[in-house]
């Protein structure tokens with residue numbers, strides 16, 4: 745059985761809006777295994793982004809335990825958490841969130857420099873990924889000079905530059921036309937298979953979701969497994 749890279753249980757998150765309490769996540773449990781590809785689907789407002797933010801340590805739960813690589817992050821201070829996130833996780837959002845004043849190469853290199861690498865090492869690693877994702881000719885362009893699909897591919901490179909155990913992607917292709925979305929998604933799947941990076945994908949696109957090994961639906965604050973036996977399943981459809 746492959747290693748569990750991310751696990752949470754009894755996870756609760758409630759938002760208070762005036763007099764209204766919204767129990768978005770209620771005793772949720774999920775495990776992500778090394779190299780696994782996971783889709784999380786569910787209605788708008790069901791809590792998918794909330795779950796991803798908690799797993800990433802970008803938000804704190806009201807109750808429950810979150811373990812990254814076997815280590816509980818609940819009691820971790822912000823600095824340790826930032827370090828752990830930098831080492832183990834990559835993110836791709838619906839909006840690319842690239843830094844506008846930096847080139848594609850610099851945007852991809854920055855997490856690596858934050859992780860302690862020299863500028864030279866970081867840019868070398870960044871260039872390898874940009875080439876791999878067909879962006880060699882775009883390395884010196886700023887985000888404003890790139891197409892939507894190119895920006896999202898740069899964002900995928902940035903998510904991968906630290907060789908993370910897991911990439912969390914929240915509607916990564918939501919702003920792209922269907923064809924470009926398919927290209928970006930295909931690259932993410934290749935990276936998942938090739939580098940053994942676990943991929944957790946939130947998407948409204950059923951076609952994309954079904955090409956992941958495991959699928960969960962977020963329903964009434966919990967995840968319900970819809971397909972896949974999780975570990976080691978290979979996708980051949």
Ligand SMILES: Nc1ncnc2c1ncn2[C@@H]1O[C@H](COP(=O)(O)OP(=O)(O)OP(=O)(O)O)[C@@H](O)[C@H]1O
Pocket residue numbers: 759760761766768786787788789790791792793794795
């Ligand atoms: N910071 C916040 N403060 C108050 N309520 C919030 C906050 N973040 C999320 N919510 C509420 O929690 C619920 C779940 O939101 P979330 O963004 O996780 O849904 P989602 O499944 O990602 O939806 P979508 O598919 O539209 O992106 C929603 O009702 C939302 O209004």
Ligand SMILES: [Mg+2]
Pocket residue numbers: 792793794914
């Ligand atoms: Mg969302």
